[in-house]
Amino acid sequence: MINLSTLLDYLALSPTCFTEDVVVITGAGRGIGLQTARAFALLGARVILAELSASGKEAEKLILAEGGKAVFIQTDVSNPQDVQRLVEQTHQHFGPATILINNAIVIQESSVLEMPLNVWDQTIAVNLRGTFLTCQAFLPDMLAQQRGTILNMVSTDAMPGLSAYIASKQGITGFSQSLDLEVNPAGVRVVPFAPGMVDTPGIRSVAQGLAPRLGLLAEQFLNLSLHAGYDGLMPAEHAAAAAVYLVAHLADEFHGQVVNGYEVLERAGLLKTPQEQPVTTDLPLNKSTLNMQDLLQELSAILQETDNEFNQLPIFVRPMARQGFNTKSGKSLLEWQRLVGALMGSENSAPANLAAQLQALITYYQEVPQETARFTRDAQVLQQVTDTCQQRITVIKQLANLFS
Numbered sequence: 001m002i003n004l005s006t007l008l009d010y011l012a013l014s015p016t017c018f019t020e021d022v023v024v025i026t027g028a029g030r031g032i033g034l035q036t037a038r039a040f041a042l043l044g045a046r047v048i049l050a051e052l053s054a055s056g057k058e059a060e061k062l063i064l065a066e067g068g069k070a071v072f073i074q075t076d077v078s079n080p081q082d083v084q085r086l087v088e089q090t091h092q093h094f095g096p097a098t099i100l101i102n103n104a105i106v107i108q109e110s111s112v113l114e115m116p117l118n119v120w121d122q123t124i125a126v127n128l129r130g131t132f133l134t135c136q137a138f139l140p141d142m143l144a145q146q147r148g149t150i151l152n153m154v155s156t157d158a159m160p161g162l163s164a165y166i167a168s169k170q171g172i173t174g175f176s177q178s179l180d181l182e183v184n185p186a187g188v189r190v191v192p193f194a195p196g197m198v199d200t201p202g203i204r205s206v207a208q209g210l211a212p213r214l215g216l217l218a219e220q221f222l223n224l225s226l227h228a229g230y231d232g233l234m235p236a237e238h239a240a241a242a243a244v245y246l247v248a249h250l251a252d253e254f255h256g257q258v259v260n261g262y263e264v265l266e267r268a269g270l271l272k273t274p275q276e277q278p279v280t281t282d283l284p285l286n287k288s289t290l291n292m293q294d295l296l297q298e299l300s301a302i303l304q305e306t307d308n309e310f311n312q313l314p315i316f317v318r319p320m321a322r323q324g325f326n327t328k329s330g331k332s333l334l335e336w337q338r339l340v341g342a343l344m345g346s347e348n349s350a351p352a353n354l355a356a357q358l359q360a361l362i363t364y365y366q367e368v369p370q371e372t373a374r375f376t377r378d379a380q381v382l383q384q385v386t387d388t389c390q391q392r393i394t395v396i397k398q399l400a401n402l403f404s
């Protein structure tokens with residue numbers, strides 16, 4: 001049993017941190033929403049629990065018993081009248097909202113072929129339309145105060161059997177990024193927040209159906225760890241701690257990009273950052289024996305191996321890994337392969353800044369061992385990854401030298 005108050009103390013979050021804030025949390029009756037509501041209340045906020053089910057009343061009682069300020073307002077976030085009433089009652093109880101956490105979800109497992117239309121519609125209505133409705137309804141108050149933070153809970157992963165949920169979450173990511181561009185200049189921060197893989201009633205409700213689709217038993221699914229700091233799922237209290245820490249200390253740094261809960265907890269000092277495993281790039285180069293076409297062949301093989309490695313990752317991690325590659329190396333694997341193919345056809349087709357582009361690829365492979373250490377503590381695996389990256393960097397560096 002995690003003591004949330006002790007956890008917040010450990011992160012040096014003061015019990016008066018949010019005394020000036022009115023926080024609205026949707027879906028606050030259980031899971032991450034409940035723990036986040038408790039965390040904000042423990043840090044002095046006045047909290048509105050916007051929850052569809054009667055569990056919101058239990059959450060209110062729990063927070064009051066812990067000495068916090070909270071009111072349950074029964075709300076269906078997909079219903080515009082309910083959301084309007086939520087704004088009015090927030091005003092009556094605590095005044096205008098300064099923080100909005102869009103956390104409520106519908107999550108149901110089904111293949112696309114078998115999905116009843118109402119499952120698709122309800123998932124999109126609660127998750128995506130609900131997020132739009134609450135943002136639209138609470139923004140005028142935040143803009144009037146020239147301050148506000150909106151955390152929209154998202155999920156970074158593709159997943160068979162969860163297409164409606166994932167579509168809604170990726171919709172929320174794009175929505176949040178666009179909204180941040182609209183309102184950030186006026187003092188309102190909009191952050192899509194992917195907490196991690198968190199132990200909640202929501203995830204437990206789909207484990208049985210999802211696990212076989214991933215070749216796992218439900219028990220194995222519920223023991224998956226996406227960070228070396230956890231043996232299984234992240235506790236909901238930790239996801240809540242990440243949410244409050246992000247709002248308190250980090251939200252100014254982000255402008256629409258998805259923020260990951262594990263990274264927040266590393267920044268907060270709760271999780272260890274992966275050990276630095278610097279990869280040496282000062283390897284001996286022997287220009288005289290190099291053949292450019294051989295090096296291009298080798299680079300093509302490296303890119304193919306990287307693609308195969310991505311495909312072997314747990315299904316949750318693949319999109320994140322590919323996105324990381326694209327961002328850091330400046331291109332997707334496919335675009336790199338096209339470039340290499342063109343260079344094999346004619347070395348004269350090299351773009352003027354090819355050496356700089358190759359340097360970005362070198363930087364990517366330099367950081368791979370450190371990234372891998374997020375997911376495994378196995379020293380042998382980490383050494384293998386480091387050695388492989390070192391060999392790859394040697395090839396790319398030699399190529400970059402030829403084009404510099």
Ligand SMILES: NC(=O)c1ccc[n+]([C@@H]2O[C@H](COP(=O)([O-])OP(=O)(O)OC[C@H]3O[C@@H](n4cnc5c(N)ncnc54)[C@H](O)[C@@H]3O)[C@@H](O)[C@H]2O)c1
Pocket residue numbers: 026027028029030031032033050051052053055075076077078102103104105106107126153154155156169194195196197198199200201202203
């Ligand atoms: N658990 C995870 O691993 C995980 C991973 C990535 C993202 N997230 C995100 O974190 C958030 C919380 O997830 P969770 O696992 O704690 O969810 P959960 O299913 O355990 O809780 C969701 C809550 O939303 C409420 N709700 C449902 N429909 C509603 C409606 N129409 N109006 C108001 N409330 C409604 C439910 O009653 C419930 O209390 C979600 O947005 C989810 O997408 C969770």
